[in-house]
Amino acid sequence: MLRPFWVDLHVHTLLSPCGELEMGAPEIAEKAREAGLDIIGIADHNSCENFPGVSEAAKGNPVVLPCIETQSAEDIHILCVFPNYDTALAYKKWLWKRIRPIPNDVDTFGYQIVVDACNNIVKEEETLLIQGAGYEVDQIVAKVHEVGAVAILAHVDRPAFSYPAALGPMPADYPADAFELSRRLNYEEAQKWRERYPAPRAFIRSSDSHSLDTLSRANCTKMTLAEPTFEEIRKALRGEEGRRISWPWG
């Protein structure tokens, strides 16, 4: 039976240098549960290593999916959503062939910490995560599809780190699975995107949370699914078998 699920695929943790230290594994799981979110994606910059900790802390409520917010050579952010952690790690291995060994400067950018389900520190990531990898956006989208994952152009409305900021308007048939809009948009602003890129182009809204207070149903996307899984989300993005995405500003 199909029913609505609240989905936020873009949540940072304390592994992202810009993520607040309060974005620990049990804290994210608990706040997402409190906020009534059914599925969250753990999406740190160029990495996914806090997925196991958050996933274990959440114990299936909410369901946690491994994601990576990849930064391309053109400084475009692509939200990559993976069916499982092994696939995310295989993709990350490919990505990191072209990540430069620039050390993180904690004073300038912030800590980059990997934790387990109880917030014990597993490691501190020493390579700066907010850098453009040596792959262009088209190569990244193609690779994500090759590994069986989903590629979403992140915050396309934003004046920095977005496809339009780097390359101008997206072609209508650009081979991404969806475009993401920021939670900051109001109804009219969002409506313009809908008109510019009509259905079947899929849009999602995500919180892009760097702190706990933005985890909320008001900042995410309602999807009609049979169950809270990656495959069901993919069907919803394609509008298959009755699965669908509700227009977030509807």
Ligand SMILES: [Zn+2]
């Ligand atoms: Zn971003």
Ligand SMILES: [Zn+2]
């Ligand atoms: Zn982000």
